[in-house]
Amino acid sequence: MKSILLSLLLLWVSCIAFAQYPVVSISDIQFVTQAATGNCDDQTTYLGDTVIIRAKVVADGYESVPSGIASAATGHKNFWLQEGNGGPFSGIDIFSLSGSSVSEDIHNLLAGDSVEVVGVIDDYNGETELIPLEGNSITLLSQNLDITPAVAEIADLNDADRNNLLQTGEQWEGVYVEFHNVTVASVDFFSGGSRVSFNVEDQFGNLINVSDRYRVQKLPGEGGTFVAPNVGDQVDTLRGIILHSKNNCAGFSGRGYELHPFSESDYVYGASAPRIFNITRTPTVPSSTDDVTINADITDNDGNVVSATLYYATGTTGAFTSTAMTLASGETYEADIPAQSDGTLVRWYLVAEDDSGLVTTLPNSNPATLTYLYRVRDNGLTIYDLQYTPYSAGTSPYVGESVSVEGVVTAGVNSTDTGDLGSVYIQQENQLSYAGIWLMQGTNLTSLNRGDKVSVEGVVAENFGMTALTDIASVSVTGSGTISPTVLNPDSFSIYNAASHEQYEGMLIKFEHPTAGEDLYLVEQNADAQTGNNYAEYRVGTDEFNPSSGTRIIAGRNGANSSLYVSYVNDSLWEVSSGIMNVPANVVHYGEYMESISGIMYYSFGDMKLFPRNNNDIVNYGGGPVYASAYPAEDTVCLGETVQFVNNSSAVADQFDWTYSDGGTASIKYPMYAITTPGMHSITMTATNTVDGENDQTILTDAVFIDTSANCGLGVFNHKVEFAAVYPNPAHDFIYVESSNISGSMMVSMFDLSGKKVISTTSYIRRSKVDLSELQSGLYLIEVRNNEGALIATQKVVKD
Template sequence: MKNTLKIIFALMILFQVSLSQELYPLKKIRDIQFKPIDSLFLADQLQNSVPQRWTLQSCNFLGDTVRIVGVCVIPPKVLTYTTFGYNMVVADTGYTGAFGYIFIRPPISSTTNPGDTIYYQSILNVERGDLVEIVGRVWDFPGPGESGFPTMNSMTQIIPLRDPNFTLLGTAEVPPPIKMETSDFYEGIFPGGKIKFSTGEPFESGYVELTNLTVNSWLNTTNGTVNLMDDYGNMISTYDASKWWTLRTFRDPNSPYTSIFPINTRIDTIRGWITTVSGSENPRGYRIAPVYTNDVVIGISRPQISSVRRYPVIVTPDTTARIEAVIRKSYGGVDVRDRLIFYSFDNGPFIVDTMQAIVNDSLYYGIIPAQPLGTFVKYFLKAVDINDNSTISASGAGGGLGADTSKGFYFYKVTDGNLTIKDVQFTPFSNGRSPFVGAVTTVRGIVTADTSDIGPSPRTSGGTSSWYLQSGNAPASGIWVYGIIPELYNLRKGDSVAITGTVQENFDVTRIGNVSAVEIISSDNPLPEPVKLTTGIFGPNAGNGDLFAEPYEGMLVEFDTVTVTDIWPTYADPTEFTVSDGTGNIIVRRDGKNFYSNVQNDTLFNMTIVKVGDKFSKLRGIIFYSFNRYKVCPRTNADFGTYLPTSVEDKLDAPIPLRYELANNYPNPFNPKTTIEYALPKEDFVTLKVYNLLGQEVATLKNEFQKPGRYRVTFDGSKFSSGIYFYKLQTSSFNQVKKMLLVK
């Protein structure tokens, strides 16, 4: 019967085919989806910090009506999250992988009566493997005029015409899932990681396969979506687009997905459709939406170890340490046979003991014997099931780090009960965790930052608040203090204080939180001298707990002669910028009460807008950690030293020009300064760079959005040798290079 309907359907539209061929050009899916790699690399750098650059990753032929021919990979009524399932995914007939897929989505409302589905009934005749011609408008969602526009995470789609729209041409082989890595789509942990446009965008709407993942956390329990992490710390989130893999009302009654995956569930393989989503979850970038019932293969479900606690947290010579943990079988797993604790004194051999039950198959404990003052104790837990599959809990670090004994262990030092800042901050392991999390203690030090330096509340998410203490300038001597009691607001730099609170790890930053008492011992003490370091110590390769960077968390440091290298380095916070002393970039946070900014509109607040290439004779600040990067937080203007701008700009009072222009510099030859003028007929992203005779970039004068008008920039060549230089103006649609001569 269905074959008969297909024949009738084909005859009904046959007379329309020739008309559509005349009116609408035939385009390959690749032609629509393709973006040059340099555009995608730039998108990697910008992330969503400059959403106006959304075209770096968007479709070609936006708004054009075209014909495409493709093989159906995901048929209608499977992706039921939108348009009542009146949608599908097709692959290019000349399929080679990259840029070969596209989403077909008729303009049917998902929230109102679907009366207009009658115009798209023909889509329901398309089955997986059918070769189909589609006539429709090329679009990116969200696109111009739509909620959420602009965004760097838009998705290309074809919006079919009402009539004609779908023509069956036969059948074709469905391409197999593309084997990829999680890091092809996202690098690191959200938030704070990096969307990989350069390797992810080519497979937008693709049907891919990922392996060896673990459920790290739940994203939306109502929908059934989770965050998956690979063995290297890269995260991707699922999306419940398919009727087979959702907990929402459009779930198929026969779906195998009846409850959200438990945390720590091992996913051996997941196949799915690569998409982006609009709304609050859009910043996550590419998502994987399992499509068919067999698209998720559960791996070996090992035992779970969670809620590891030590009682007491601060261990003294006269006390044993009681280690408690919840140990149970995982979803899909088998019974746990052994629950073991391993402990070592002063890095000696591990002693193994069996943990005892408090509540059967739930809460267990082990005892570490009392030890002399100063003993270094490390320990970890291991659970083994009846099939000899095991799980290790080695530390309180998140994700896979917590099971990695090469990154560290649970540990403590036997003390007299009085902790120093160094006791709280020091760790010999590369996971950054304090050994005393949860302890209520009193620490002493000199106040190095107060409310006159940094606001009492973080300026943005992932920021710091006012108070820091430091005891000397040896490594691990500084710490962040957080609380709301009024006594904190009386603190001033140079106060010697004793502060009582709880040791916390706040998004991987160790701090004294929930402050309950503040005692000012003396005032007007000299501050510890800043530790002189190089910026490269805190570069992008320094992960949380890095043994060279972590010891300076919370400490006052200083870098000599730094240059602004990037004014939009992170997606997580567009107010951050980077500087380097030549050894590598460090991110500069904006929590301090200073008047340097990378945000152009901050001129309204009389702030100095830093540009790429600007220099500071020194940069001081407190080392902080957020969104997977070590950062420096300058306090006041004094922390910046002497400001040395690379260029001086004037926006000329003149009519808006009709075209782009780049004028000859004057004077030319010059020594040491020269002026460059240019004109913009519309708002645009502008780069103005200087190159030497070898083509090497020596200065960036502009790298920002500018409004239409005429501009004058002064280039200072006092730091460069005599010779021929070139300056290049580039916008979205203009590119020109001119020559100048520096004579000294």
Template sequence: MNSIKILILFLIISGVSFAQSEYPLVTIQDIQQVPDSLQGTDPHSPLDGDTIRVRGVILVSPVIDPDTNRRVIISAGERWVTYIQDSSGALWGGLNVLQEDISENGENTFFDLVRVGQIVTLTGRVFEFNTNTEIILITSPTPIPVEDINETSFTDRPAPIELELSDLFTSGGGYNFDAEKYEGMYVIFRDVITSDRASNGNFKINDGNGHSAFIYNQSRYFKTGSAGEIPGYEPPLDGSYLSYLQGIVTTRTDGYYIVPAYPGDVGPVITSPPIASSVRREPVLVGPNQDVTISANIVDLDGTVAEAKLFYSVNGGARDSLEMSSADSIYTAIIPGIPDSALVDFYIRSTDNQGNVAISPSDTVKSNYFYLVLNRQLTISDVQYSPFGSGFSAFHNYRVTLNGVVTADTAGSSYRTGAVANRIIIQDGEGPWSGIWLNALNNSSGTDVYDLKLGDNVTVGGLIAEDFNVTRIDSITEITVNSSNNPLPQSQILETGTIGSATNNSVIGEQWESMIVSFENLTISDVNADGPPSNFGEFSITDGSGNVRVELQDGNHFYHNAWDGVNNFPDTIGIEENATIDKLTGYLYFSFSFYKLVPRYNTDFEGYQGVVSVENAPGLPDKYQLSQNYPNPFNPSTTISYSIPKEGNVVLKIYNVLGQEIKTLINQFQSAGNYKISFDASFLTSGIYFYSIRSDNFTQVKKMVLVK
């Protein structure tokens, strides 16, 4: 199959002049390099949105073998993916490449035939996804084939760039944007320690000095189970010392991710220190003056455990240490009772007979184990509280019972995506940390979570778990509806820039997770936050402090950004760039590296105001005129057109049948011309309304009918 396709490609190239010449040939540096004045930030590519041709060395083949095993190597949904690098090895020389159409038509790019080490030229459109610069290959209307694929010259993968984990961080420990110059490039870290091992194959590497990087199992060679290519593959055990780890640098808002591509990219384990797992406390709920037993399973794979100590601190004070006693591999220590409310954090230090030392957790700044000493009933804020920046709470993987009021129900879940969103949320106050998500899909209580209604006061028992960095009550065994129609907590007013710039698990964002929050005095800064060609139903808003994302697909409202290609729902309001919103409310969610607002209902959009547009009619109007709105009757939005023959202040208002003012659409100075503006009536009930215009000495009123 491979040789036949190559022959076909050779014949096509020999006889046809392709469209490649329509697009400029640029370097990877032209796409990636940021001007010096912008370094220290993470701006989009200077060629973002452009269609270009670019040449580079293939770092990983899109499929394992075009003839015998067509499984993709790099996972990214139903797409073919590779990374390319400038053959010179110059910085800013790496790039992610994707092809979205892998149908028979898409195969006419012959992208699936490229092999690691081959130098090829690709034609695609530049775009940004999750702060990572990528190109999407052109497949429509006609696929543009890969150039130079018929050449027989190959090179080895470039030698990896030697880096230290500290290169990815600033001196203050923050995300070092200047390391963007390594994005998409092949790098190597030596003498690293593993941690945060996940069942799917992900883990972290650390240098022992507080610097770490995520190891992302995007390659099928490093996935576990049926998703993987290597039977029985498991990531290194936590605390293992690796001689090296090499891979491709990708970026996210929460740090740099390294993607090892092939077997051999994860170096051998030099030595294995003791491994501590199954760290538990007893009791789960700790009261004043109550001793707490900490237990852990500690083993050493290439020797014996010589010593284990527990180090603990009360309310951030000096640490005390306790020797841990053992019974087989189970080690225990008892932390003495604390007389009053307190936060106790701790870690375990174990040493083997070779002197190798392991700390659990490996990051004792952000990830320490901790528990709360409480002299009152447990609340949602206790369960959500994660003060160190790990995202995990003191009750992670423990069963608890909580009480709260339902603030998001199925009535606030989208019917436009064809499914009810699993986003039932309860809240027990208005302060930080006081909201939590209920997992409706893992429930044996006998009460359907989807039957809960806004304002229900409920008691819920279940297991506290993390789902893609969002805390939820899982494995639910108890739901009791105590009362209904309770008032909802007031939303918390936040700044868009504060939440939009918050990194994953940072306290500044995490404290508002699953809570009802609002942003005020907003402008829509981007109708499609992910930029073409992708559209995942998210747009960006700003109150002047910076952008934050708004996710539309999981709410039950009229607002739409044409995520389905065209707005196929006639009763929706297509949002507009530069439109304004007085106040936007919803619950705060986290996904794909961003905190984002999820509005539930039409009433969450307060004062949406479309852009006043000037119609390009020939000449200036010779008289004042207020036209009949269209459509009329309407639901939920309509357009009002008007003309003014000379400049002046224009006031356009909406009234109900009692003559009460409903909304001011316009109150501003305008030049002579023809204008139109969209009116969103989603917050109103069906009925007759009036709109009036006043400018200079001209006044006119017209009637319109809202039918829902």
């Protein structure tokens, strides 16, 4: 009782503090018309608003461990709220970053707790989220309320290809639901086998992924006890929270709607199909004289195995031949595939049936979409053999197996060139497809250089869809070789297509315009602006006026395995935010051009992306308008201390002139200057393209305070770098203002050329969406300040 009384007192206090925010129902926030979802628009009308929500916690906060049980205390903190007794549009994701400080520790909340949450409505890849404000934004109201799942159908959420069906599925986003009478269609172990998700299907073949955000589905490799189901297992009832990873819409390549169980009672299995495990193939790489023996352990938990059959075929279209497997010993069954000629691709799969008539088919319930594979080779495997698959999943047929291959180094940790990618890739000589592979982990890789011909022994792995060799046991340089890049049109990679794109994974690629003498254009500065994110990716294509056509380019983000030796990045924040760049940053902008761009083709999150290795991979970069943009790394320093200025101007600018309000000047890109007089100071910077004389100017008004108080010398200043990125620019209906290391609120103002303030908004989240739809076309100045009023950035924005 004391706890509740204290909570009510806190609620009364918080009501005073947050009285200006409206109380809004979850259904009002989540509701989207079918007309909107029919046009792939599932975005809430409350996006960016600060609201108050009162609802019930669905699952214990401590159970949500997306980053693994070991990091539960430090990872992202999620919980889901349910309104009333559940049903359509009744649930929402409450998302709090690990570094945020709120009044109620999310990990302490329990299912059935009634809470009030004050936060900002955001959207992440199709999932509506409420981000709690810092401070007293979460208040416990009552406890021990009932939580009831709503019955839903997979057919309302996804189709047979797991494409989300927004018009009927969006009502279930964030809702606690249950499915009845589904079957396990496939099981996917990932992250080196330490994690698992599985797909279940309804009677019509519609699929939904069951994933592991919660502790209950964590494997022993992540500190859990979950035992993965078998393909073919019947599930009488399956419960969980629906999350949305948007796909089948322009700019989105997620996994569709997903189910995330949070309790052991959420899995209610029916009859158990036979279990097939410990599958082996001997030899791993057969020659043309070798029969291949397939062994598998086959058991049944609630009955007896009555038959086990091996099916095999040659090539990609040959008919399957069946052969009965015999019980060799204990629970181990075996059968042979006869010897095949050198170079033959062999497809095979296993089927087991029990005395209840339940059937398990591995590796997939539908052999037309996936089988096991191997290649017959008299002279050993090639990179082509590791990479080639006729199936859309793109998974190597040799995952988990130790193999040896040869190739020529196309990217390395070191290079005789100016820097390199930082990761090692090798490519098979005289092979134009399925020829490259990433050497992801192993010894002796740092000594390899481009052009080295090497023999490598390692274990084949899939790293979130990217095939690689890991646990490399040996690397030996056997000579030298030359790999010429494969020349392609960047527009052919606008939307991922496994059949045409998978063959270039890991290969050295060069993008050029298909018409000789024509340039490529930077068609989109931030390829993820539509989803409100920035992953250091920009888009290059042939049509300057089509931002959706072209290939994604990544540079400056070490966390995404891209190079730190490429100057051309989509924001200067990448200089220091994901590894320290080894070259000056030149921020790219829409409309700039290049003759060609080369690099390693990479796959991640549903897209093929190019990793340029260093600046030499980008030929004759130029064009586009000049934008001047800068900010000081510190807004307060003591008299006599230097201030570092960060330059975020466009890449085509090559001359920079700085004027400080104490009379000082500088003419370098990244000046460090000690302002000589106390007080508040402004700085003017002019960026110029000396080739055509075009220039632009930015004025940093009251940007730096030079202090002479007693605080100086005591080390009381926290010289924290604060800055903001503004994109897209030019903009049409909106811009995003994304801050870094700004604590508390961020104040965004826009001014027209007369100095009139036309927009003023305050954001409590790192990324703020600013609506420009009511503004006339033209040039505007945007100003960003932190919660203390200190100027963080100014930038000119073009509203088209």
